Amino acid sequence: MFMKFKNPLSLFRKNVGIDLGTANSLVYLSGRGIVINEPSAVAINNKTNKVVAVGTEAKQMLGRTPLHITVVRPLVGGVISDFEMAQEILKQFLKKLGNSSFVNYYQNAVIGVPADLTEVERKSVEDAVLGAGVSKAYVIESAIAAALGARLPVNEPVANMIIDIGGGTTEIAIISMGGAVTVKSLKVAGDKLNDDILKFVREEFHLAIGEPTAEELKIEIGSAIPIADKLEMTIRGRDLTTGLPKEVVLKDAHVRAAINKSLRLIIDAVKEVVEKAPPELVGDLLKRGIYMCGGGSLLRGIDELIAKELSTTTTIVDDPLTCVARGAGIAVENLEKYDYILNSPLKPREIKL
Ligand SMILES: Nc1ncnc2c1ncn2[C@@H]1O[C@H](COP(=O)(O)OP(=O)(O)OP(=O)(O)O)[C@@H](O)[C@H]1O
Ligand SMILES: [Mg+2]
Incomplete structure (x- = not known):
């Protein structure tokens, strides 16, 4: 028996919830839970401009690097200040989960963002996610993601x-x-x-x-x-x-x-x-x-x-450091239910294959 799929690739695709934080970045893989939880840091070799390490490994280098290596934190005050490096973090983390550079392996991503982002800042977050190999990017106010992650009754009139x-x-x-x-x-x-x-x-x-x-x-x-x-x-x-x-x-x-x-x-x-x-x-x-x-x-x-x-x-x-990522994960696993909560309802930024 053959089953019909609109897009056969979607069979292999995964959905992710992301919390790209100033200090720590987390990825929630649908059906699995939190699979990545590492500092938002990147170490770069200034001579070659190549990334030497990302996440935990990069943070460990902080203050201990030779002159030609710099450790950067691409987010300041919850906002991306170094776009390339923020995207690098997402790319490397998604790659760890088995992303392929040929296909957009991830179907949907919901990413938590601060409430007071400007349109330009919000777009840059979406672009960073799309550039890291995800087909559709939705953003959610991180406070709402946190409330979802904390299992608060967000839909009720209380x-x-x-x-x-x-x-x-x-x-x-x-x-x-x-x-x-x-x-x-x-x-x-x-x-x-x-x-x-x-x-x-x-x-x-x-x-x-x-x-x-x-x-x-x-x-x-x-x-x-x-x-x-x-x-x-x-x-x-x-x-x-x-x-x-x-x-x-x-x-x-x-x-x-x-x-x-x-x-x-x-x-x-x-x-x-x-x-x-x-x-x-x-x-x-x-x-x-x-x-x-x-x-x-x-x-x-x-x-x-x-x-x-x-x-x-x-x-x-419970588990206060993973709450936003878990909430983004709950949203990505129930996109239709939470559509009205997501900042770009039914109109995610999309990359066509
Ligand atoms: N036991 C603790 N006591 C006090 N502060 C702590 C403790 N554990 C972690 N922190 C602080 O929590 C902060 C990191 O928290 P978290 O991972 O929630 O931030 P983030 O989500 O990356 O940042 P943001 O939400 O601002 O973008 C760091 O400043 C760290 O020093
Ligand atoms: Mg946070």
Whole structure:
């Protein structure tokens, strides 16, 4: 028995959900789940202009490369700043899954994007996906993808609030009936906290440290509110006065002081979103509480701080770092059902074979 297919190639084609993040990029393969989860980094040989490594391997080279190798992160604040390199990341990741350069092996891709993208920026995301070997590219607001990934009832007429604190952006959204009612995207997130810590150590201890050390401090001993266990970490860097290596012990209170201002900016933005929400939805928010995701939601006590400031409850979703990719995956597996949620309903950008 022969079965008829509109396009026989579609038998072999796969659908993917993509979260191209400032810090990490993830690919969800339909029917399989998350298959790629690596830093959004590319290492290039400046002499030959060739890509040396992508993802985890490239991030490991950060700060340790010889002069002729540069490690770049092609996304800044959730937006592609280096188109070629962003496309390179997607290409290499999809290739790892067995993409062939001759055929567009992937049929549909749904990719999460920040809410406040300009038309040009959105197109560049779509072009990056299409150029990486996918036939049809749909974009979804990443806050909505996060809500889908968190299995929140996005289609119902109740308000859900989700805060995604990533590397480059914090997205705060109130979602109801499949759409973002209010959304705010600010460029204060994990990277900014790393930068705050780096500057604090330089100013208070006259010590130069690299970003990886600042990030380690944040993850190992950082907190948003005073904590019961006193944490400390010994770091090494270059003394700015003598130019020689020096060791310093930092405590959790130091890191808290360093990141306090940025955390206030995040809290203020959350309050602003709630204040702007239609009054009938605010009741839902207080009742249902606020959901949090993204790597930044793992900062000790940030959920408690937000709960206290907003006088409601907070829940960190399961597996907060993969939530947007899982949501994009759910959307790509149910394109018809979620068509109205996708930014380009029924009119994806398409490459003809
Ligand atoms: N345990 C932790 N405590 C605090 N911060 C953390 C922790 N784990 C990861 N992070 C931070 O989370 C950030 C990465 O989160 P995520 O992968 O959600 O970002 P992204 O999706 O790549 O960025 P964006 O959404 O802004 O484009 C990094 O800044 C990282 O330092
Ligand atoms: Mg993200």
